[in-house]
Amino acid sequence: MNEGNFSFELVAAAHELKAPLSLMRQLALLLEDDSLTLRERQLYAERLRLTSERGLRLTSDLTSAHRAASSLFPLEPINPLYFCKDIADEYRPLCMARGAQIRVARVRTAPAIIANRDLLRRVLVNFIDNALKYNESIKILQLHIGQSKKSVVRIGVREYGGEKMPKRQSNLLPAADSTAASSGLGLFLAGEFARNMQAKIGSRAHRQGGSTYYIDVPISKQLMLL
Amino acid sequence: MNKSFAAAIIIEDDPWMREVLEVAVRRCGLKAVGVASGEDAIYAIDDTAPKIILADVLLLHTTIFTLLNELQSHQDLAQLPVILCSGISERLPDDVCRRYGIVEVLDKATMTPNGIMAAIKRHLHAEVIA
Numbered sequence: 490m491n492e493g494n495f496s497f498e499l500v501a502a503a504h505e506l507k508a509p510l511s512l513m514r515q516l517a518l519l520l521e522d523d524s525l526t527l528r529e530r531q532l533y534a535e536r537l538r539l540t541s542e543r544g545l546r547l548t549s550d551l552t553s554a555h556r557a558a559s560s561l562f563p564l565e566p567i568n569p570l571y572f573c574k575d576i577a578d579e580y581r582p583l584c585m586a587r588g589a590q591i592r593v594a595r596v597r598t599a600p601a602i603i604a605n606r607d608l609l610r611r612v613l614v615n616f617i618d619n620a621l622k623y624n625e626s627i628k629i630l631q632l633h634i635g636q637s638k639k640s641v642v643r644i645g646v647r648e649y650g651g652e653k654m655p656k657r658q659s660n661l662l663p664a665a666d667s668t669a670a671s672s673g674l675g676l677f678l679a680g681e682f683a684r685n686m687q688a689k690i691g692s693r694a695h696r697q698g699g700s701t702y703y704i705d706v707p708i709s710k711q712l713m714l715l
Numbered sequence: 716m717n718k719s720f721a722a723a724i725i726i727e728d729d730p731w732m733r734e735v736l737e738v739a740v741r742r743c744g745l746k747a748v749g750v751a752s753g754e755d756a757i758y759a760i761d762d763t764a765p766k767i768i769l770a771d772v773l774l775l776h777t778t779i780f781t782l783l784n785e786l787q788s789h790q791d792l793a794q795l796p797v798i799l800c801s802g803i804s805e806r807l808p809d810d811v812c813r814r815y816g817i818v819e820v821l822d823k824a825t826m827t828p829n830g831i832m833a834a835i836k837r838h839l840h841a842e843v844i845a
Contacts, residue, residue: 508729510824511823515823519828622729623728625728
């Protein structure tokens with residue numbers, strides 16, 4: 490994120506954070522009600538935790554994006570299949586709370602990629618967060634890995650059962666360096682992270698409904714030992 | 716009027732925030748009908764003939780004003796009270812609100828369940844509230 494844009498990004502970030510913070514406050518107020526059943530109490534407490542984690546991810550992404558302007562992120566060979574499985578395991582509770590399943594598509598071979606583990610994780614988690622936030626009819630989120638070109642592996646997050654991609658998000662992709670809209674800041678940051686790994690994000694809407702957000706990551710030239 | 720049929724439409728694209736609003740509506744003795752978009756709201760309005768609308772401003776594909784503009788063009792719906800629950804309440808001028816039938820704007824950052832209930836009760840005729 491360049492310095493000139495920083496104050497604008499700050500305003501966009503403040504706006505983006507307002508939604509999870511407002512929701513957390515409302516959930517906390519609901520929890521004050523003595524008449525709640527134990528099940529309701531557990532449900533609201535879980536939502537409170539998951540919403541706070543979404544807000545924290547955003548703040549963490551913002552600090553990383555700011556840091557990315559002045560420092561280099563070390564790249565390393567990564568097995569994309571194991572990487573995606575780890576993410577799916579980690580975000581299964583969030584998806585379940587939103588009524589969706591998350592899984593990794595079967596793949597015969599998955600060439601090693603060269604990326605920064607932390608940034609790649611942030612990009613994919615942003616795709617998951619955005620899908621869950623903006624499309625509540627999603628039933629399945631599928632992480633899939635494919636080789637889009639000789640030198641590039643595409644890792645995508647495909648929504649099943651959802652609506653077509655909202656226009657205001659598709660406007661941010663694939664040229665995620667335009668401007669950060671009042672929503673979709675996560676995608677804007679994902680674009681920043683991708684650039685720091687010589688990767689590129691994009692999206693495509695599917696005729697049968699739903700859409701895929703993807704990142705094209707360079708293939709590692711090293712032999713995969715992982 | 717049969718009180719059990721009095722409904723409120725809640726238009727909010729975040730399902731968990733929508734549920735928060737639905738709880739407040741039900742505590743007023745109204746039937747809560749939650750939808751995520753203005754388009755779904757049109758069908759819900761036709762189906763339930765609501766007595767009041769609670770809505771967020773920034774929705775998935777559009778803003779609430781697209782729907783409110785449509786409602787203003789129908790004689791039977793133009794007087795339907797609308798309460799906005801928004802994170803950008805400070806940016807909504809009074810004259811714009813009046814033009815679209817908005818009777819009250821609640822700030823999502825400061826509103827409370829009791830505050831939401833009080834707002835609903837302020838703008839409904841007494842016989843509608845259970």
